[in-house]
Amino acid sequence: MAHTLHGHLFSPRPLTTIHGGSGLNTPSASETNLPFSRPHTPYKELVIGFAGLGAMGYPMARNMITKVASPMIQHPVRVWNRSKDKAENLAKETGAGNVKIVEKPDDLALECDIIITNLANDDVVKSIYQQFAAALKDSQSTKNKIFVETSTIYPTLAGELDTLISSVPHAHLVMAPVFGAPPVAEAGQLIVVMAGDYRSKKEVAHLMVPAMGRKVIDLGGNLEKAPTFKLIGNSLILGSLEILAEGFTLAEKSGIQPTQFHSLVKDLMPAPILDAYANKMVHDLFDGTKGFAIDGGIKDSTHIRKLAAEVNSPMPALDSAHQHLLTARALHDSKKIRGQQVFETLDWSSIVAGTRVASGLDGFDSKKHANVGPVPE
Known part of the structure; x- marks a missing residue:
């Protein structure tokens, strides 16, 4: 029997895991650092978007592109950055067919199932999320979306972002700031702190670990707790x-x-x-x-x-x-x-x-x- 999660069609979990586990009773090393059980393998590969390719965002996006294999995500991964040269460098580094550069943040919101952001400061974060929400409202989108904000922001901004995203049907926000300097991001050893909708966190956690991070700390449903x-x-x-x-x-x-x-x-x-x-x-x-x-x-x-x-x-x-x-x-x-x-x-x-x-x-x-x-x- 198939199952649904956030509107995606999922088939029952196979006996082996994507990260190399030998069976249902043998969790991989990464799973021991996750507070969520593994979601069922998606029947439809998820379309991933990434906004912000700075000192942290660039290696995080690259690791997502190169370390997470099908059937979890669909290639190419969509990316947007204020300066296009970084997106072009990422496309060259990860190889043909792995990156699609979009012209504006709106495109990520419209095309992707999961959108991950890593941005410079609170003003930029708020501006980008306003664009996300406006694009989805204008399109009258009914698709399921998960937005994952990984920047370091002031806690009350998380509430503002939640107001923006929750005003869009079938859209969820996960706050997921990360601990670690750029070299730690390069190595995929970040510590991820999560707050938000439980099923959304569960789906996102198994994308981010072990590709981007080594551990997830779950702080519950209050989005302000993570920042x-x-x-x-x-x-x-x-x-x-x-x-x-x-x-x-x-x-x-x-x-x-x-x-x-x-x-x-x-x-x-x-x-x-x-x-x-x-x-x-x-x-x-x-x-x-x-x-x-x-x-x-x-x-x-x-x-x-x-x-x-x-x-x-x-x-x-x-x-x-x-x-x-x-x-x-x-x-x-x-x-x-x-x-x-x-x-x-x-x-x-x-x-x-x-x-x-x-x-x-x-x-x-x-x-x-x-x-x-x-x-x-």
């Missing part, structure tokens, strides 16, 4: 960057070699993310095109501080981190005006420039203040 959780998680990362930056600056001012402090970080707190950011600070590796850009960090810290103020939860470490990010960006902008910048865009590990300058050191070139501390006896 809230994402901001709390980012506060943990940003607060850790602030402590690292302060520690490295104190070490240099005290005559301790940064490499020695870095070694202590690895021994005392052996977390890969701390090691990676500590290494960037030690070697002044502040290239935002290979990491998390500082503009995104300042956007996130602004959201976190706003949320903290609304719920009366002081976060003094985040206040300091925010100021040091602003300082780093201001220094970089000044260098760009003079044509002296090393990187076009800063990574948010450049927060250490803020603590350095506050201590009288050079913000971006640690070689200029080697051994500035007290001379050892």
Whole structure:
């Protein structure tokens, strides 16, 4: 007997899984990190759309195209990006027939069953979703749609997006922000946080893991919970960057070699993310095109501080981190005006420039203040 889910026709689940499981009683490794059972294999392949091919969106879309095979999705995957060159690069990289570049976001809403978005900021997200909703209303579409928003946004915007999407018959919204910098997205190791309609989450989760991510955390039906959780998680990362930056600056001012402090970080707190950011600070590796850009960090810290103020939860470490990010960006902008910048865009590990300058050191070139501390006896 066939079954329906969101209007798609599904055949009973086969004895083997798409991700290589040996049978119904032997879940794949990815399934152990999913809070949902596997949906039935679709009789009709799903048409997938992707909006936003930035530092995170590009590898996420590429992994979706190259790692999810039939019978789950139909190729070509539809993609839209504000600058068309990134979409063209993706088409070349993934091969002929795997990507269809659409001219406007409306086309994704009209042509696709599932539309995934990863966009720069709240204003862009709201604008794109307004276009989605308007296009579907104008077309009087009756097809089932799932919209999956993976950006980092302020929680109340999730409610606004829900109002837009729920005004369209048979359309559902899943909030699914992701944890991980671009290299993590490249490796398909993101952590996905989901909130929204249960059946929609179930269908989307098995597309995103293991192609894009390694784990899904389900926060229930309240859409605002997912972006809230994402901001709390980012506060943990940003607060850790602030402590690292302060520690490295104190070490240099005290005559301790940064490499020695870095070694202590690895021994005392052996977390890969701390090691990676500590290494960037030690070697002044502040290239935002290979990491998390500082503009995104300042956007996130602004959201976190706003949320903290609304719920009366002081976060003094985040206040300091925010100021040091602003300082780093201001220094970089000044260098760009003079044509002296090393990187076009800063990574948010450049927060250490803020603590350095506050201590009288050079913000971006640690070689200029080697051994500035007290001379050892």
